[in-house]
Amino acid sequence: MGDFYSVLGCKKDASYEEIKKKYQELVLKCHPDKQNAHTNVDVVDVNEAWKTLRDPESRAKYNSSLLHSYCAAHRLLFAAVDISELRWCADKQLFSYDCKCGGSYTIYQDMLSSCEVIVNCDECSLCIEVKTPKS
Numbered sequence: 334m335g336d337f338y339s340v341l342g343c344k345k346d347a348s349y350e351e352i353k354k355k356y357q358e359l360v361l362k363c364h365p366d367k368q369n370a371h372t373n374v375d376v377v378d379v380n381e382a383w384k385t386l387r388d389p390e391s392r393a394k395y396n397s398s399l400l401h402s403y404c405a406a407h408r409l410l411f412a413a414v415d416i417s418e419l420r421w422c423a424d425k426q427l428f429s430y431d432c433k434c435g436g437s438y439t440i441y442q443d444m445l446s447s448c449e450v451i452v453n454c455d456e457c458s459l460c461i462e463v464k465t466p467k468s
């Protein structure tokens with residue numbers, strides 16, 4: 334099985350409505366009453382994907398884990414940093430961390446409420462993993 338977005342056939346930045354529409358189309362296609370339903374989509378995968386992506390919080394967690402495995406697979410993980418190593422920018426109310434490329438990582442406070450935070454560099458394709466108190 335691919336990731337949940339490819340299961341539902343939507344983009345990673347799809348809106349809730351787009352995801353819901355794809356889900357409903359697929360559920361109809363997967364319906365056991367439908368004859369000649371030549372589809373390689375598994376209704377279990379579809380339901381699991383929908384369950385995860387319909388909730389903003391579990392979707393954010395899922396996105397983070399996707400990005401994490403992508404970065405790990407492509408060796409794009411620049412560093413794993415502790416919150417104490419981040420620079421607090423009081424004027425913008427966000428944390429920042431310097432990338433080796435000269436760019437920086439921006440971490441918003443509300444991102445730190447999840448247990449694992451993966452942040453992309455604003456200049457290059459590297460990312461960092463921020464260790465939050467919950468992780």
Ligand SMILES: [Zn+2]
Pocket residue numbers: 432433434435436437454455456457458459
């Ligand atoms: Zn960078």
